[in-house]
Amino acid sequence: xxxxxxxxxxxxxxxxxxxxxxxxxxxxxxxxxxxxxxxxxxxxxxxxxxxxxxxxxxxxxxxxxxxxxxxxxxxxxxxxxxxxxxxxxxxxxxxxxxxxxxxxxxxxxxxxxxxxxxxxxxxxxxxxxxxxxxxxxxxxxxxxxxxxxxxxxxxxx
Amino acid sequence: xxxxxxxxxxxxxxxxxxxxxxxxxxxxxxxxxxxxxxxxxxxxxxxxxxxxxxxxxxxxxxxxxxxxxxxxxxxxxxxxxxxxxxxxxxxxxxxxxxxxxxxxxxxxxxxxxxxxxxxxxxxxxxxxxxxxxxxxxxxxxxxxxxxxxxxxxxxxxxxxxxxxxxxxxxxxxxxxxxxxxxxxxxxxxxxxxxxxxxxxxxxxxxxxxxxxxxxxxxxxxxxxxxxxxxxxxxxxxxxxxxxxxxxxxxxxxxxxxxxxxxxxxxxxx
Numbered sequence: 001x002x003x004x005x006x007x008x009x010x011x012x013x014x015x016x017x018x019x020x021x022x023x024x025x026x027x028x029x030x031x032x033x034x035x036x037x038x039x040x041x042x043x044x045x046x047x048x049x050x051x052x053x054x055x056x057x058x059x060x061x062x063x064x065x066x067x068x069x070x071x072x073x074x075x076x077x078x079x080x081x082x083x084x085x086x087x088x089x090x091x092x093x094x095x096x097x098x099x100x101x102x103x104x105x106x107x108x109x110x111x112x113x114x115x116x117x118x119x120x121x122x123x124x125x126x127x128x129x130x131x132x133x134x135x136x137x138x139x140x141x142x143x144x145x146x147x148x149x150x151x152x153x154x155x156x157x
Numbered sequence: 158x159x160x161x162x163x164x165x166x167x168x169x170x171x172x173x174x175x176x177x178x179x180x181x182x183x184x185x186x187x188x189x190x191x192x193x194x195x196x197x198x199x200x201x202x203x204x205x206x207x208x209x210x211x212x213x214x215x216x217x218x219x220x221x222x223x224x225x226x227x228x229x230x231x232x233x234x235x236x237x238x239x240x241x242x243x244x245x246x247x248x249x250x251x252x253x254x255x256x257x258x259x260x261x262x263x264x265x266x267x268x269x270x271x272x273x274x275x276x277x278x279x280x281x282x283x284x285x286x287x288x289x290x291x292x293x294x295x296x297x298x299x300x301x302x303x304x305x306x307x308x309x310x311x312x313x314x315x316x317x318x319x320x321x322x323x324x325x326x327x328x329x330x331x332x333x334x335x336x337x338x339x340x341x342x343x344x345x346x347x348x349x350x351x352x353x354x355x356x357x358x359x360x361x362x363x364x365x366x367x368x369x370x371x372x373x374x375x376x377x378x379x380x381x382x383x384x385x386x387x388x389x390x391x392x393x394x395x396x397x398x399x400x401x402x403x404x405x406x407x408x409x410x411x412x413x414x415x416x417x418x419x420x421x422x423x424x425x426x
Contacts, residue, residue, distance in 0.1 A: 005186060005188055010301035013301075015305060025255070026255065032212075039217060
């Protein structure tokens with residue numbers, strides 16, 4: 001155990017190794033490590049952000065879905081109401097039309113009956129006149145007694 | 158151990174504790190332990206070269222296996238430094254801690270390599286008769302590191318607190334500002350500043366040196382006969398496994414003390 005020149009040479013070697021590490025080894029490695037740490041931190045932050053956004057999106061989507069369901073049920077309700085209305089309208093229109101048709105038919109029938117009665121009366125009057133003429137053959141002149149005949153006709157109406 | 162002369166326990170241990178020296182100049186100080194210097198340089202170049210090669214291609218994306226390994230070590234050390242040192246650790250302290258940890262660990266690990274096989278390799282492959290392969294069993298290495306860190310400590314004391322601030326700290330802490338206590342404070346701080354590099358370097362040196370001595374003793378036992386070989390091998394293996402813990406722990410302690418000393422220089426009382 002003797003101190004000698006080796007001490008100085010080893011101190012020099014040590015200094016050179018320190019200088020080398022400080023200058024060439026530490027900085028690039030530290031840079032790489034720090035850059036990677038930053039990348040990882042950014043990645044984690046991005047992941048966290050993504051997760052948060054996913055949460056928000058799913059929340060929003062469920063809201064939209066709920067709203068859409070509500071809207072859909074409203075629409076269905078309206079449609080049902082409208083359909084009921086249309087059916088109701090159609091029923092009413094059909095009834096009216098039916099009534100109108102029935103009324104028309106009734107009027108027609110009445111008219112027909114009236115004209116039939118008219119024709120019948122005419123015939124009956126003529127028949128009566130013909131019968132009377134046959135009976136009265138001579139005395140009755142159609143022209144002279146036209147007023148009587150028409151009076152009879154009037155009565156028959 | 159092929160030294161030709163008769164092999165005794167003393168010569169065996171002596172041989173393994175002899176440095177390959179060269180004289181730089183006249184005087185007992187100007188001697189260089191070539192084995193310590195070359196081994197530590199090779200280990201430093203290999204480990205920092207490997208780290209540098211990995212770091213040069215470092216990508217912030219998915220790291221390769223070697224990059225992940227280097228990052229594991231770096232982040233471990235960076236974490237330790239972050240807990241102790243409050244300041245811009247990336248400027249010097251953290252890379253310094255990495256240097257200390259990696260280099261000391263590599264030098265310590267040499268202790269686990271079978272000592273006689275390594276001696277055979279250095280002698281017969283490289284032709285070096287004496288070659289100590291564990292640089293941290295040379296007190297010059299640990300002392301060189303501890304002193305370098307000590308000078309850094311002084312430097313940061315002066316830079317962070319200024320001459321006045323540091324003097325104030327030397328005279329007024331830890332006992333108080335009272336002028337009567339100045340001498341006591343100074344004495345206390347003096348002892349602290351002397352003991353720091355001593356304990357710092359001798360702790361590492363002592364642990365690794367003692368570990369090596371135990372390997373040598375086990376190796377000696379193995380030379381005494383069949384039962385000695387068996388028990389020496391078993392105990393040697395056990396000690397080597399235990400030593401994995403010790404060398405790592407000592408490297409870690411050396412690094413932590415480095416960080417703590419420099420942090421203390423940055424923080425005023």
